[in-house]
Amino acid sequence: MKIGIFDSGIGGLSVLNEAYHQLPEQEFMFYADTEHVPYGVKTPAQILDYAVEITEFLIDKGAEAIVVACNTATSVAIKELRRRYSLPIIGMEPAVKPAVEGTENRRIMVIATPVTIREDKLKDLLHRVDQGHRVDLLAMPRLVEFAEREEFESEAVKNYISGRFSAFDKNEYCALVLGCTHFNYFKSAYREYFGPDTLLIDGNHGTVKHLADVLGLHADDNISELTEEKHKILCLRNTKYFFSGRRIDGGEELQHLKRLHLRLEKMRNI
Numbered sequence: 542m543k544i545g546i547f548d549s550g551i552g553g554l555s556v557l558n559e560a561y562h563q564l565p566e567q568e569f570m571f572y573a574d575t576e577h578v579p580y581g582v583k584t585p586a587q588i589l590d591y592a593v594e595i596t597e598f599l600i601d602k603g604a605e606a607i608v609v610a611c612n613t614a615t616s617v618a619i620k621e622l623r624r625r626y627s628l629p630i631i632g633m634e635p636a637v638k639p640a641v642e643g644t645e646n647r648r649i650m651v652i653a654t655p656v657t658i659r660e661d662k663l664k665d666l667l668h669r670v671d672q673g674h675r676v677d678l679l680a681m682p683r684l685v686e687f688a689e690r691e692e693f694e695s696e697a698v699k700n701y702i703s704g705r706f707s708a709f710d711k712n713e714y715c716a717l718v719l720g721c722t723h724f725n726y727f728k729s730a731y732r733e734y735f736g737p738d739t740l741l742i743d744g745n746h747g748t749v750k751h752l753a754d755v756l757g758l759h760a761d762d763n764i765s766e767l768t769e770e771k772h773k774i775l776c777l778r779n780t781k782y783f784f785s786g787r788r789i790d791g792g793e794e795l796q797h798l799k800r801l802h803l804r805l806e807k808m809r810n811i
């Protein structure tokens with residue numbers, strides 16, 4: 542099947558990367574809206590316009606299903622996209638439910654973009670699943686900028702992370718929920734900050750599993766690492782990449798995407 546995956550930028554690659562593990566036989570189109578990133582500080586009307594334009598682009602190119610690999614765009618646009626288009630549209634939301642259900646008593650931190658934190662979708666989710674009021678929310682918009690610059694390990698990144706968390710007592714947290722797909726690139730930095738016992742929870746595995754279920758596809762529960770060679774094949778054979786509508790099929794931009802896939806592969810089991 543031809544599956545379209547989109548995000549404001551490179552965050553959604555983490556969902557595509559997970560799909561390489563679970564659905565290696567499928568065909569993908571990955572669309573990063575590099576001209577409009579970041580979405581997390583834009584107005585809902587702007588984000589909805591971008592999401593509609595991208596969905597139409599992907600449908601036009603033959604997508605049979607769409608994954609909105611962006612928590613921000615999902616919180617603003619998913620209802621309207623589903624109203625307008627009849628193909629399966631899979632969204633993403635911060636994985637609060639597994640975090641609450643999989644842990645006991647101690648606090649849970651959800652990091653996301655300002656838009657995701659402000660929108661009703663997350664508030665409704667918390668209302669449903671966080672009856673013990675264990676969840677705290679924290680916006681981390683600059684991580685999106687760092688990720689887009691391919692800056693993952695610098696002092697500036699570490700200082701930003703520790704600065705944002707400094708108002709909280711890290712020893713109280715049993716889980717950190719990554720409520721923005723861009724945040725997957727920084728797992729080593731959260732691990733360094735929180736230590737070995739805090740769970741790092743992202744929504745990627747669940748999203749791809751859900752995609753497979755909706756499409757009636759068999760999901761491989763392939764947790765082993767993909768080799769560099771296998772990645773190359775999947776990137777080149779199974780995927781068409783677009784930056785705001787422009788096809789990326791070679792040169793430095795494709796190298797950049799490959800480096801990001803390898804980074805995500807490394808971050809997968811931290």
Ligand code: DGL
Pocket residue numbers: 548549550552553578579580581582610611612613614654657685720721722723
């Ligand atoms: N990757 C996006 C998300 O999952 C949004 C990042 C942004 O553009 O602000 O929320």
